[in-house]
Amino acid sequence: MRAMFHTVAPRYNFITRAFSYGMDGRWKRIGVTRAHLPERPKVLDLASGTGDFSFLVHRHYPGSRSIAVDLTERMLQLARARGLPHAVCADAGILPFADSSFDCVFIGYGLRNFPNLQQAISEIRRVTRPGGMLVSLDFFLPANLLLRRLYLAYLYAQGVFWGFVLHGQATSLHLHSRLAQILRFD
């Protein structure tokens, strides 16, 4: 998992915008505005990638303090290069924070990547204050079988297409179709 995100990190934001036809930013903004946080919230941006949620929270709550956490150091380097001061390399299953540290935990397309989901949820619960909130943005499979097949075929084709466009290599084809595969969340 870490090796794959290390490889795609420099193109990750572009791929996400392209896969979502540019809607990704709007979905994240909706997540932040609907969270109704306190005036100066303390927020954990978990599986942060390059820190989109941290930047949006800061824009809506200038007095906020956000900590970005990701397993992939290269993603965090890009987050720091974008101007994010607090970026920590850690596993969602063992979070290096005290109990009740955060008002809210944001996760963008992250839950599906955690090898032990229960352990990660239990850590999220531990570091969130009582009455705090978890906001998770993710994709789900259509319930209808035909739509589901079409959707999975479409995701696979997207992966192959972007593998060719961005790299033109067989290894990258595998990488991007694997990326499309993990978007499935089944």
Ligand SMILES: C[S@@+](CC[C@H](N)C(=O)[O-])C[C@H]1O[C@@H](n2cnc3c(N)ncnc32)[C@H](O)[C@@H]1O
């Ligand atoms: C699909 S990206 C999402 C990035 C960002 N949240 C966004 O919305 O664009 C998933 C991220 O989860 C990270 N990740 C995967 N497993 C993780 C784990 N066990 N703990 C923390 N981060 C993890 C990856 O390194 C990657 O940056």
